Amino acid sequence: MGIFDSLESMATSALASGAGGQNAQAASGLVQELQQQPGGFGALVTNFQQNGMGGLVQQWAAGQTQPASPDEVEQGLGGSGIIDNVAQRTGLSPTMIKSGLAIAIPFIVHHMASNGHITPEGDPTENPNPEPGGLLQSILGRL
Template sequence: MGLLDSLEGMAASAMTNSGSDQAKVAGGLMQALQEHPEGVQAILNGFQNNGMAGHVEQWASGALQTATPEQVQTGLGGTGLIEATAEKAGVSPQMAQTILATVMPMVISHFAPNGQAPEQSQFSGLAGQLLQKFL
């Protein structure tokens, strides 16, 4: 079973085992990140390139304050991740953006604890750990 299969299985489990929109968006984000050419690095680059490097640094250090939906739009706008996450989760882009404001600090804390994206081989295990928080 490949990495994509593992992530899709975890995301599908999150979406069917929990009716919460937060679980659906978290699962949708995992799928979107796996399919995005830059993966987790797209999140880091988006926030850093849009003047929000301080947010990434705080989240990476474990300061898990939430973002605002506007900050998510600023950080991820143009990456396609908000739209892809919404599509995978079966929610509107606005709903995904709102929920990502809460989820994003956890994603950065788990996937980029040092401000660096993980190796692809580590992504699956980290994704599973993150999804368990929403089940």
């Protein structure tokens, strides 16, 4: 089972227990979407970098996981279809999705980046031993 499968399973369990509400739904929907997207996590990072948000991605990778604004999420994912796809997948409005992803994406980027580094080409040096429980706890703690 890969990291995204583990995260999806844990997020689903958290949703069933009532933890996290709509922001947890948005995070779970993003994980499902990244599993479907060509390039997965790397494509998420590349979208942000190509849309002028590379500095923000580097901050997140380095551990500065303050939430983005919904506008930054929209700019970073602009044209990718991820926001609309997650909204359709979860039944939440795009506005709610952007708010939830503004909290979740910084933690996902930080957790998946190894040594706080993402290459200038948009390729994260993925953490070889990501711990899904730690990531989910970080996200749910902020929701």
